[in-house]
Amino acid sequence: MESMRVRDVSFSNGTVELAGSLSVPVGTDLVVAGVVLVGGSGPTGRDNGTYFPPLRQHFVKAGFAVLSYDKRGVGQSTGDWHTATMDDLAADAVTALNFLRAQPEVPSQAAGLFGHSEGGWVALRASAAQDDLPWVVTNSCPGTSPAEQERYALANHLRGLHGDGHPEFHSTLSLYDQLTEAGRRDADFATAQQLVDDAGAPPGLAYYWGNVDERLWRFLKRKQDHDPIPDLLRLRCPHLALFGGADKAVPVADSIRVFAEAACDAARPHRATLTVEVFPGGDHRLQVQGSTDLAPGYLDRVSRWLAHHVTTPTDGGS
Template sequence: MKAKKALAWGVAVALVVLGCLFLAFQGLQDFDFSEYRTRPLAFDFDGYSVAGTLHLPRAENPPLVLLVHGDGPADRYSGDGYMPLISTLLDSGIAVYSWDKPGIGESGGNWLSFSMDDRARLAATALATVKQQPGLQTSPAGFLGFSQAGWVLPILAQEPARGDFFVIVGGAINWLRQGAYYTKRKMELAGASGQDIKAALKAGMDADLKLRPQSFSYQDYLASGMDETPMSEPRFGFVQRNMRADSTHNLWHISAPVLTIHGSEDLNVDPVANSNGYREILKGRHKANRSVVVPGGTHALLRAGLFNYQLEGNMPAGLKTLFAVLGRRAYAPGALETLTGWVNGLATENSGAGKPSGRSN
């Protein structure tokens, strides 16, 4: 009897181990694009070269998505964080192009010198470059932007639209309101009292008023002591240049299809207020417009129960390993299906053809 129990226990353990190995293998596949056509593709912008990579599915004349980064010094794969998403898009028959931000990876320039209009011009130049590639000249092409790209894509989407469709993930309509929400959630997570949070938000508003005038220099900023850990001078310039960002006006001038997606547990951007804001402004503009809040999703649409951190750098190494093991399964249920289904639905409607075929999941 004991031998039988030991054997049963051993079989159970072996099955669990095999199951874990299988999941790990499935997740790691999402970081391997070898079965698809992949090639480097650079373009010139304002006198320097911007380097990126074009990934093509097996389908002919596939819909094309260009990835537009959020904040920070991101390379074309955002430190490998984009890979499961790119893999999912390819499996759904969607081509993908992404690039290193100026001054990052193989790209020249300095992304911190950009305004949101500059970022939109760069993305439009990328689109024009990719559309010249064989097999993509007649493809429906649009942009998929993350977080800060929520102020870039509405510039691209306003008439005349530079793109056939637009997907905004974790976007905020107003820069200053987003900053206040971020501060509030950060302090709540740290256990701050309501009174301390209220005082910090008031101090933040006062600091924003000081920062607004271009006459307020970096030396003035350092002397003010408004930040316990001061920004670098390039970051100061970037913030001062873009802190007035508000996409309301641009959104009112959009007739192209727009999908906005937020995770319900977003710690960086108020998901309900911004999703409702997009929905109200874009209502009736295009029949395909949708504003979705994914249950249990983070700012990046990952599973909030595992990966909900305001900054990627705050995530423990063990969870980063788990992300690699899970691959696309690290995303909140329904998030990626919503995105790929919407893009392919538009492509099918425009072409009259069936859904492009990709690698099965």
């Protein structure tokens, strides 16, 4: 028996036409809430590789309408993510949220955002501007800047290649730091590439630099010092932060500390509670043991938390 209905949809944010998929349980009376899935970094489509389909299926089975979309300039969406700012990407997410809220089968005040990795920064920026969200979920979202997160991921990659004590471990991280500083000086791509060439283009740097061209360099240097803390302090809804304990791309312990410090700030609205879930053995996509299997209990825990917070009343004192 069919349990899910999927249709292609499109919606506009200014001159950018975003294309996506809306999945709903069969029978409109079965929809308890809606969730927008916001993909991670790079040219992510509505499925975020293979990561979103199992989430979509689980959420629909749990009674959620699910909207995911191709990032601007990807798939059937127009525009170019290389030229986008965090505000642009957040505006795309808000546009998707408003589209989902407008669907007749979706309770308009029971729809929120789920952002994966970079999409977590986007979801936080989008949520911070909203007064009436029931919740926001970040999945493997760093509490650090992109520059710090990329350095952490590169260090883990180099550690796997050489170990901490190898000279190339330290020299490659030093080169990364030089590129970061070049970005802060707004150096052009030729200048950045010359730094890499002068250092002998160490093979381990390819993890970070292998696909960088002029367009991507402009995006990276514009994004590298994004600070999620102001958005965390401005949240006015409950926040579920999900992490894999074996995530080598995100400094999980540091991110949890940042999220917790923001939640403890006296200026943060009282309704903006924080729930943190760390799944031991889970990687950046909350998958375990190098497989596509999600961490045990992950999907059920998320859907139960969402359902519980759908009807959370607003805090009149915030």
